[in-house]
Structures are given as structure tokens and as C-alpha cells.
Amino acid sequence: MDGTAMDYNLWARQQHDNVARTWAALRREEDEIEREEAVVVGLGQRLGQLRDRIQVSPRAHIDALLHQIAKDEARMLAAIEAVGARLAHEKSVFNRELQRISHSRANTPRSDRHTRAAWDYAEQIWRDEEQGIQERIDRVAALGLDCRRRLASSRRRPSIVDDAEPREPRERRQSAKSVHSPPTADRFLRERRPSLAAPTRDFVRERRPSAAVPTRPATSAARPATAAASHRHYQAADEHPRRDRKEKEKEKEKEKEKDKERDHRERARSVMAADDRMRTAAAWTAYECRWAGLQAPIPSAPTTPLTFHNVPWPVGFQPDSPRSLTPDRIKRFLLSPNHSPHRSPKERLRSALSLWRPEEWEDKWINSVEPAERDKVRYGVSVVAQCLGELLKEVSTKHSPE
CATH class of the missing domain: 1.20.58 (Methane Monooxygenase Hydroxylase; Chain G, domain 1)
Known part of the structure; x- marks a missing residue:
């Protein structure tokens, strides 16, 4: 029984040595993964700084900041996908070893319980390593999904500068376009109309005396001294509704500007929250990877x-x-x-x-x-x-x- 236990311990030690050698062979992959994760963490910190700058930047600079954020998001997505690809390669290496162990266990007779138990223990050792890689793949996939969503939302976001363009220059450009637009049937008729205007003017000139405003009769009372003031008063009274309409239009414009700024702040706040989630998840992934390297170092790898x-x-x-x-x-x-x-x-x-x-x-x-x-x-x-x-x-x- 002692000899059997010794053989079993030797078998377990051999399997652990095989796992260590496999990780040593994958040392280059792990170094590349650490490098890409450092890129992800650095980009996350840079994106956080850009989000903070959006809150205090003038509106004219926001489009440039959003463009830079989209570029950094694309670079981060590429780094995350590179990490996922290398983790998938590591998982395939362990999967091949698991398939070999399963094949060997299937070829072992049922009567040889000791050997089958040894293969079961070996499968458990390699399965634990494979599950650890799968957990890292799941975290990287979640990070990539969040990054894709943010990138898609940034591409659908309208330009802040275009929205902030005043209405008057646009109307002026539209009116300029209408002046230089090609002639239409309506303009053609208006251009031909002066040929018929002369008789009409004669007719109006002949009828003008009868249609003129009647003069005041000589026996009418004299105009009061306050007539000019009354005229000015009536004219000012007519301007009150016009001034009220202008003030209402200005108030509406101010409300629209406030709504735009409020929407912009809410969008920036939601983007910052999503970026904070991504940055924390990336930092946690890097933290766990570093601790995994400290807890299970590869003996043959340089430290x-x-x-x-x-x-x-x-x-x-x-x-x-x-x-x-x-x-x-x-x-x-x-x-x-x-x-x-x-x-x-x-x-x-x-x-x-x-x-x-x-x-x-x-x-x-x-x-x-x-x-x-x-x-x-x-x-x-x-x-x-x-x-x-x-x-x-x-x-x-x-x-x-x-």
C-alpha cells in the first residue's frame, strides 16, 4: 500500500511538472497578454482623462475629443481581441492534453482501478488550469462587448458643432442657394409679366383720383395738438405684440439651448459611467492575472x-x-x-x-x-x-x- 501511495504521489508530481512545463512553453503568450493588458489599462486611464476634459471643454472642442475617444476605443478593442485570441490559443493547448488524457483513460481496463484513478486525478489537474483560462476568456469577452457598444454609440452620436450652428447662417445659405437656383416655371411667368404691366399702370393712374383718400373738409374741426403724440402712442401699441413675440422666441431659443446642454451632460455622464465600468473591470483582470503569476510561478521561466x-x-x-x-x-x-x-x-x-x-x-x-x-x-x-x-x-x- 505504501508503494502504491508513493507511485500515486510520483504520478501527481509528474502531472504538476507537465503543467509547469506547458506554462513555460506558453511564457511568450503570457508576456504578450500582459503587454496587451497594460495597453488596455493605459487606454482606460487615458479615456477617463478625456471624459473629464469633455466636462470643462468649450463646445467647439468637444467633437475633437469625441473623435479621439473613438480612436482610443478602437485601439482598446483591438488590444482586447488580441488578448482573447492568445487566451484561446492557450486553452487549445490544454484541451489537447485533456483529450489525450481522456483517450488514455478510455483505453485503460476497468479492472485497473488504480490507473484509472490516476488518469482521473490528472484530468482534474489539467481541467482546473483550463477552467482558469476560460474564466479569463469570459472576462475579456465581457470587456470586448462593452467596448463595442461604446464604440457603436459614439459612431451614432451626432456632431455637437453642427447642432450648435446658429439658425441665421443656415437660413442665409439657404436663401443664397434659392437665388442661384435654376429657373422654374413660376419664375419664368414672373419674368414675362412686365409686358402686361404698362396698361395696368395706365388703368390704375386713371382710376387713382377716384380711389384717392378723401381730403378733410374745410368745415371739419381743427386737429388737436396731441395728434402726433396719439399717433406715436398707437404706433408703440402696435409694436408691443411684435416685441412680445420676439421675447417669446428668444425664451424658446434659450430653452432649446438649455435642453441641448442638459442632453449633452447626460450623454457625457453615461459615457463616463460606462468608461469607469470598463476601466475597473480591466484593472481587476490585470490584478487577478498578476496574482495568478505570483501564486503559481513557472519554475523554468525568468522572473x-x-x-x-x-x-x-x-x-x-x-x-x-x-x-x-x-x-x-x-x-x-x-x-x-x-x-x-x-x-x-x-x-x-x-x-x-x-x-x-x-x-x-x-x-x-x-x-x-x-x-x-x-x-x-x-x-x-x-x-x-x-x-x-x-x-x-x-x-x-x-x-x-x-
């Missing part, structure tokens, strides 16, 4: 020494000093609704706390840190662990039954 600036801190960006590791940033990143929807806040915090215990770092990863950076990393780990403990206590108190 980069850890420093404070390449440790995957749980804040969604790469901080410059431990002062950036604040509870608000850690809470905003770990408990964000833009990732891990199937996990409760307590589960997320417990999982993170298992990674950031100082004793775990001393046992597993502190020796991989450059000696000059170890004190700084130790302090950062202790700060993160303290923040996570306080957040976990807060969440447990909030969700505990009264």
Missing part, C-alpha cells in the same frame, strides 16, 4: 524581482508610496459592482485578506522582493491588511442579524 512599484496592490492602479493605500481606495476597488458579481462583499474581503496577511508574505513572497524595497513592501502589506480587517469588520457588522 522579475518584486518591488513596491510592481506588486499588485488592491487599489486599481500602481501607487507610488504606501500613502496611496487608503481604505476608501481599497474599498472602492475590491467592492466595486463592475467585477465579481457572484461574490458577496464579505467573500471578496476574506479572499483578499488571505492574500495580504503579513505572515503569508513573509513565508512566500518577501524573499522575491529586492532587499532595498522589502521594508517598504512590508509596510504596504501591513497597511493593506489593517484596512482589509477594518472593512471586513464593518461589513460583518452591517450584515449581521439584529
Whole structure:
């Protein structure tokens, strides 16, 4: 029985070594994936800055900013698709090994239970690796879908400059076009009409004395001294409705401008929210990938020494000093609704706390840190662990039954 157990342990060790060799062969793919993910994260931060600039930029510059955002979205989509293609290639490598294991297990006699159990264990090892790659593929696919939706909405968005063009220049251009338009039947008739105008003018001239306005009789009373003032008063009274109409038109124009600005702010706010979701999801994917590399390193692959600036801190960006590791940033990143929807806040915090215990770092990863950076990393780990403990206590108190 001891010999059988030893053979089984040797078999398991061989399978783990095979997995490590496979990952070593895929090291180039992983490096390219990390590079593309860094591009995605950088573009996400740049898009966030562009969205912020839209809020304070004049209307004449908004079209240029939207065009730049569309270009960056297209570049981000290309990088996301490149990551998905490389992950699919990695999955195909593990799928081929799973097919080989299934074929070997099918050819093993049922009476040889020990060998069949060994093949089952090997299949479980390789299946776990394949499922991890599939989870990464699902996250990348979700990011690509969001990016495509934003890109499609930006292409359908009308131009702000065209909407902001005043009505008078457009009407002036339309009137200029109508002046130089080709002659129509109506214009042709109007041009021929002067040939009939002379008799008409004679007829009107002959009838004009009888149609003239009768003069005042000599016996009529004298015009009062306030007649001119009364005339001016009546003329001003006639202008009141016209002035009211102009004021109403101005008020309508102001309301339209306010509605346009309100719609523009709402569109920009929705675009910024979508960009924030994408940026957080991309940062979370990069965070998990970095931790996967720390937890399961490839023995034969070259490793980069850890420093404070390449440790995957749980804040969604790469901080410059431990002062950036604040509870608000850690809470905003770990408990964000833009990732891990199937996990409760307590589960997320417990999982993170298992990674950031100082004793775990001393046992597993502190020796991989450059000696000059170890004190700084130790302090950062202790700060993160303290923040996570306080957040976990807060969440447990909030969700505990009264």
C-alpha cells in the first residue's frame, strides 16, 4: 500500500511538472497578454482623462475629443481581441492534453482501478488550469462587448458643432442657394409679366383720383395738438405684440439651448459611467492575472524581482508610496459592482485578506522582493491588511442579524 501511495504521489508530481512545463512553453503568450493588458489599462486611464476634459471643454472642442475617444476605443478593442485570441490559443493547448488524457483513460481496463484513478486525478489537474483560462476568456469577452457598444454609440452620436450652428447662417445659405437656383416655371411667368404691366399702370393712374383718400373738409374741426403724440402712442401699441413675440422666441431659443446642454451632460455622464465600468473591470483582470503569476510561478521561466512599484496592490492602479493605500481606495476597488458579481462583499474581503496577511508574505513572497524595497513592501502589506480587517469588520457588522 505504501508503494502504491508513493507511485500515486510520483504520478501527481509528474502531472504538476507537465503543467509547469506547458506554462513555460506558453511564457511568450503570457508576456504578450500582459503587454496587451497594460495597453488596455493605459487606454482606460487615458479615456477617463478625456471624459473629464469633455466636462470643462468649450463646445467647439468637444467633437475633437469625441473623435479621439473613438480612436482610443478602437485601439482598446483591438488590444482586447488580441488578448482573447492568445487566451484561446492557450486553452487549445490544454484541451489537447485533456483529450489525450481522456483517450488514455478510455483505453485503460476497468479492472485497473488504480490507473484509472490516476488518469482521473490528472484530468482534474489539467481541467482546473483550463477552467482558469476560460474564466479569463469570459472576462475579456465581457470587456470586448462593452467596448463595442461604446464604440457603436459614439459612431451614432451626432456632431455637437453642427447642432450648435446658429439658425441665421443656415437660413442665409439657404436663401443664397434659392437665388442661384435654376429657373422654374413660376419664375419664368414672373419674368414675362412686365409686358402686361404698362396698361395696368395706365388703368390704375386713371382710376387713382377716384380711389384717392378723401381730403378733410374745410368745415371739419381743427386737429388737436396731441395728434402726433396719439399717433406715436398707437404706433408703440402696435409694436408691443411684435416685441412680445420676439421675447417669446428668444425664451424658446434659450430653452432649446438649455435642453441641448442638459442632453449633452447626460450623454457625457453615461459615457463616463460606462468608461469607469470598463476601466475597473480591466484593472481587476490585470490584478487577478498578476496574482495568478505570483501564486503559481513557472519554475523554468525568468522572473522579475518584486518591488513596491510592481506588486499588485488592491487599489486599481500602481501607487507610488504606501500613502496611496487608503481604505476608501481599497474599498472602492475590491467592492466595486463592475467585477465579481457572484461574490458577496464579505467573500471578496476574506479572499483578499488571505492574500495580504503579513505572515503569508513573509513565508512566500518577501524573499522575491529586492532587499532595498522589502521594508517598504512590508509596510504596504501591513497597511493593506489593517484596512482589509477594518472593512471586513464593518461589513460583518452591517450584515449581521439584529
